[in-house]
Amino acid sequence: MERAQDYQIIAVGAEIVGAAAATALGRGGHKVLLIERDWREPDRIVGELLQPGRLEALKELGLDREIYSY
Numbered sequence: 095m096e097r098a099q100d101y102q103i104i105a106v107g108a109e110i111v112g113a114a115a116a117t118a119l120g121r122g123g124h125k126v127l128l129i130e131r132d133w134r135e136p137d138r139i140v141g142e143l144l145q146p147g148r149l150e151a152l153k154e155l156g157l158d159r160e161i162y163s164y
Contacts, residue, residue: 101127108133110144110152117155 098104105116108130116128144152144161152158 096127098127101125103127104129114152114155114157117157121155 102124103116103119103126105112105119105126105128108116108128112128112130116126120126149158149161152161
């Protein structure tokens with residue numbers, strides 16, 4: 095079992111920014127652990143703002159399919 099000390103970066107929160115940061119850092123050669131407290135869908139209405147042009151950044155990271163899956 096790996097321990098927190100085995101990672102160079104620990105990212106907390108797997109929503110848009112956390113997932114994108116962890117992906118980019120991992121592809122950059124860092125050993126990254128991504129932690130999310132609860133993988134269930136939220137029981138409340140939540141909103142995300144995706145600024146114009148940021149979808150291209152998500153496409154480059156291969157994360158755009160997650161946006162379209164909703």
